[in-house]
Amino acid sequence: DTGVSQDPRHKITKRGQNVTFRCDPISEHNRLYWYRQTLGQGPEFLTYFQNEAQLEKSRLLSDRFSAERPKGSFSTLEIQRTEQGDSAMYLCASSFRQGASGANVLTFGAGSRLTVL
Amino acid sequence: DQQVKQNSPSLSVQEGRISILNCDYTNSMFDYFLWYKKYPAEGPTFLISISSIKDKNEDGRFTVFLNKSAKHLSLHIVPSQPGDSAVYFCAASDNNDMRFGAGTRLTVKP
16 A cells, blocks of 8 residues: 555646546545645645545535545545635545544645646 | 644754644644644654543653643654654644644754
8 A cells, every 4th residue: 555645746727727636545544535735834624525425524615626535435626717826735635433532643645736827 | 713723833953952842722622632744745644642631642752742721732852853854733633624733844953
């Protein structure tokens, strides 16, 4: 297992275009998270899945953003009609969570950097 | 809403000395607190955690202290090594999502 993989690592697009990021989590992990990180800030929570169910979405996730995890394995994050304010690092993380005991330790991918011109 | 705050953007210490990184939180429902370390061009990696029912957890050179009444936690690194130079994020979780602070850039000088 090579950890959490994200693709592409870098994406440059023009304002108004759609972009899609892919995340392949650690195979045994049932939870998958998306975060956004801008310069000088920590990761900001966007959404998470338990298996294929999307259980929580941040209000940061506007209607231009959609995330899917169709078979409970890989996930995609699509941003439609990109704006310059969408420029950020998009981080994916996964964890195994059963019940509510113990720390929910996330394993992060290296991120997908989006630049909107 | 910034539920987890790291008020020091940077910290510089001499090799061999103690590094103390601080974090404050506002939500008393958090049940675990974690520290992550991030090197450039990599995602954050987990370092150490502490349950809300404990006040100290130690792992080698790293110790995390939790003061629930003050809603404050700190990470102590002793002795600090140049390889510890990275951005450190404090995080808090409640079994669902996880909230992160803005990070503190630690520089350990040889």
